[in-house]
Amino acid sequence: MAISEAVREEMRQLAALYPQSRSALLPMLHLVQSEEGDVTIDGINACADVLGITSAEVTAVSTFYTMYKRQKVGQHHIGVCINTLCGLLGGDAVYAALAERLGTTHDSPSEDSNFWLERIECQAACTHAPVMTVDWEFMDDMTPASAVDVIDRLARGEVVQSTRGPAIRDFAATGRTLAFPNDGLADEGVSVDEKMLAGLRIAKERGMSAPPIPASAAADTTEG
Amino acid sequence: MTLTPVITEHWDSPDLYTLEGYRKFGGYGALVSALKQDPDSIIQVVKDSGLRGRGGAGFPTGMKWGFVPQNDGKPHYLVVNADESEPGACKDIPIMMANPHALVEGVIIASYAIRASHAFIYIRGEVPNAVRKVANAVEQARAAGFVGNNILGTDFSLDIVVHAGAGAYICGEETALLDSLEGYRGQPRLKPPFPAVAGLYASPTVINNVETIANIPYIIERGAAWLRQFGTEKSPGFKVFAVSGHVNRPGIFEAPLGITMRELLDYAGGMRDGRKLKFWIPGGSSVPMLVEEHLDLPLTYEDMAGAGTMLGTGTPMVFDETVSVVKAVTRWLEFYKHESCGKCTPCREGTYWITGMLERFEHGHGHEADVEKIAHVCTQIAGRSFCALGDAAATPYPAALKYFRDEFLAATHTSADEQFDPIASYLFAGATR
Numbered sequence: 339m340a341i342s343e344a345v346r347e348e349m350r351q352l353a354a355l356y357p358q359s360r361s362a363l364l365p366m367l368h369l370v371q372s373e374e375g376d377v378t379i380d381g382i383n384a385c386a387d388v389l390g391i392t393s394a395e396v397t398a399v400s401t402f403y404t405m406y407k408r409q410k411v412g413q414h415h416i417g418v419c420i421n422t423l424c425g426l427l428g429g430d431a432v433y434a435a436l437a438e439r440l441g442t443t444h445d446s447p448s449e450d451s452n453f454w455l456e457r458i459e460c461q462a463a464c465t466h467a468p469v470m471t472v473d474w475e476f477m478d479d480m481t482p483a484s485a486v487d488v489i490d491r492l493a494r495g496e497v498v499q500s501t502r503g504p505a506i507r508d509f510a511a512t513g514r515t516l517a518f519p520n521d522g523l524a525d526e527g528v529s530v531d532e533k534m535l536a537g538l539r540i541a542k543e544r545g546m547s548a549p550p551i552p553a554s555a556a557a558d559t560t561e562g
Numbered sequence: 563m564t565l566t567p568v569i570t571e572h573w574d575s576p577d578l579y580t581l582e583g584y585r586k587f588g589g590y591g592a593l594v595s596a597l598k599q600d601p602d603s604i605i606q607v608v609k610d611s612g613l614r615g616r617g618g619a620g621f622p623t624g625m626k627w628g629f630v631p632q633n634d635g636k637p638h639y640l641v642v643n644a645d646e647s648e649p650g651a652c653k654d655i656p657i658m659m660a661n662p663h664a665l666v667e668g669v670i671i672a673s674y675a676i677r678a679s680h681a682f683i684y685i686r687g688e689v690p691n692a693v694r695k696v697a698n699a700v701e702q703a704r705a706a707g708f709v710g711n712n713i714l715g716t717d718f719s720l721d722i723v724v725h726a727g728a729g730a731y732i733c734g735e736e737t738a739l740l741d742s743l744e745g746y747r748g749q750p751r752l753k754p755p756f757p758a759v760a761g762l763y764a765s766p767t768v769i770n771n772v773e774t775i776a777n778i779p780y781i782i783e784r785g786a787a788w789l790r791q792f793g794t795e796k797s798p799g800f801k802v803f804a805v806s807g808h809v810n811r812p813g814i815f816e817a818p819l820g821i822t823m824r825e826l827l828d829y830a831g832g833m834r835d836g837r838k839l840k841f842w843i844p845g846g847s848s849v850p851m852l853v854e855e856h857l858d859l860p861l862t863y864e865d866m867a868g869a870g871t872m873l874g875t876g877t878p879m880v881f882d883e884t885v886s887v888v889k890a891v892t893r894w895l896e897f898y899k900h901e902s903c904g905k906c907t908p909c910r911e912g913t914y915w916i917t918g919m920l921e922r923f924e925h926g927h928g929h930e931a932d933v934e935k936i937a938h939v940c941t942q943i944a945g946r947s948f949c950a951l952g953d954a955a956a957t958p959y960p961a962a963l964k965y966f967r968d969e970f971l972a973a974t975h976t977s978a979d980e981q982f983d984p985i986a987s988y989l990f991a992g993a994t995r
Contacts, residue, residue, distance in 0.1 A: 356723065357637070360745035361743055361745050362745065364687075364727060364742065365725065367728065368687065368728065389745075398747060399745065399747055402747040403687075403727070403748075404728075405688065406728055417688075420893070421894075423806055423879050426881075426886075426984070427807070427988060427989045428987075428988035428990055431985075458688070459647065459731065459897055459900065460648065460897075462646040462647065462654065464651075464652045464879060465652050465805070465812040465813050465814065466652075467806060471688070473690075474687070474689065475691060476691065481990040500691070503690070503691035512690050515690045516687050516693060516726040517726075519696070519697030519698075519724050520694070521694055524694050524697075529579065529659040529691060530573050530574075530660045532813070533812060533813035533814070534570075534656045534659075534813060534814050535573055535813070535814070536812070536815060536829075537565050537567065537813065537815030538574055538816075540565060541567050542574075546565045546566070548571070549791045552785075
């Protein structure tokens with residue numbers, strides 16, 4: 339699909355954020371995916387036009403990064419962390435259950451093309467293993483049953499809440515957030531959960547705290 | 563040793579992520595104080611504090627800032643490495659989601675110190691909720707006059723761009739991150755020149771980890787001597803530890819450097835179901851594993867180095883006796899193979915060949931001769947590639963072999979899943995094969 343003038347204008351806005359316009363290429367490719375469902379030739383050409391570089395250069399970049407896809411992702415991207423910690427603590431079983439439920443395999447669309455399943459690497463949430471992502475929003479502490487339930491609810495069009503983030507939207511919406519991060523959703527959902535508070539809770543219960551400013555240093559810093 | 567919440571102190575306050583919520587606890591007071599001081603004196607405070615980089619390498623932060631040449635007529639840049647992707651590392655993402663203004667305030671102070679008027683926060687694209695939380699904090703700071711032109715009526719102006727990556731572990735390597743931020747494939751650069759001299763757009767650039775920068779407001783507000791009350795001479799300060807794996811209460815625990823793993827394990831509720839510890843890794847899969855005998859070592863840069871490993875990201879992963887070390891190591895090597903950027907032959911080819919050999923072990927038909935051959939290939943990768951990814955890829959196997967050679971030998975005839983029922987290591991019950 340041809341990239342509209344409105345989207346090209348957004349690409350120019352992204353390029354203007356940086357001292358050198360090419361720095362905007364990654365956000366621009368996120369925008370392309372949001373508009374197109376994957377990184378299309380039209381999208382690559384639009385990026386090249388706006389930045390004044392060749393399509394080959396854009397393609398070389400887009401094929402390097404695993405978040406950029408060359409086939410339609412569908413409504414929802416589903417990631418399951420299969421790196422050692424998540425995988426061995428149950429992510430392997432979560433992945434197997436989802437592959438069966440969706441009738442697909444790694445980095446491929448579901449039978450109905452609505453979902454994309456991917457074995458993903460560490461998502462920086464090991465304390466919340468096994469971790470799954472829906473459109474890259476966290477779904478923490480999964481089991482095979484709870485993961486399949488998430489898919490079923492999404493398939494029925496129900497609202498699914500990220501465990502640490504806003505309600506799930508769709509893959510296209512996440513692409514737009516990655517291009518334009520101020521998406522107005524910072525106040526939605528919970529971002530701090532009990533696992534993130536584990537140490538703080540103990541410290542408060544037991545009256546532990548960081549030491550105060552030493553008297554000698556206090557004199558040095560107060561006039562600042 | 564006691565827990566010492568600093569960065570995490572107010573995480574139970576539901577609006578801490580907002581400007582108002584952060585300012586309730588004195589937020590941006592350090593910035594007000596910093597802007598009244600000479601930039602060099604800020605660098606000196608950070609040097610005096612002894613703060614070391616929290617991204618894994620532990621390089622002294624103040625010294626890094628001091629490397630930036632002054633009055634060179636070039637623009638300077640601050641880049642925050644928020645590409646947390648190291649297997650096991652899960653502390654920067656929580657910091658960004660819970661306390662993004664500590665990061666933003668730290669960015670402004672650090673930029674002022676190194677005379678940068680443009681800062682970038684490069685956050686991995688796979689975590690949009692961290693991206694939006696930090697972007698929201700930047701916009702709130704801008705609206706309050708902490709970001710933009712003539713901040714708080716001074717000559718200092720700063721723009722901050724929140725930049726989302728697109729899925730490449732290698733972009734956590736600082737020079738690969740710079741290439742990525744310039745809109746190229748994320749491949750490491752040869753050093754020297756170091757980024758402090760020729761970094762982003764070939765200009766002087768400081769690249770710091772999220773947790774490092776989030777420390778800055780607290781150090782500026784409370785002083786170098788305050789920080790030095792924590793930790794040791796060589797590892798001053800506190801650390802946001804994230805304990806994951808087969809423990810009863812995985813999570814975030816902020817404590818002084820020098821706390822032991824046994825103490826952290828205790829805070830984390832001990833091993834699940836009373837099972838025995840098999841191995842643990844102090845700071846990401848790129849540092850060598852340790853076992854029970856190391857539980858009483860202080861978690862400092864120097865003590866971990868003394869035990870032949872590294873503190874790394876300070877995010878211990880804990881595995882109990884149900885886990886196959888063969889399977890664990892194979893999975894890590896599959897990761898490094900996947901994430902090798904392909905630039906250097908030893909890393910690109912070495913990870914490919916090691917993974918092939920390890921997968922044979924995992925499936926129970928490893929070749930006995932390969933037990934040594936893999937170790938040999940590791941020696942051919944480590945130190946022979948541009949960046950530390952190669953070194954990291956060469957790390958898990960030799961450490962595992964040191965403690966669990968018998969398991970690899972058994973995997974010449976018995977698969978990992980036959981040696982260790984994978985279901986036993988799951989955190990949930992009721993799974994079937």
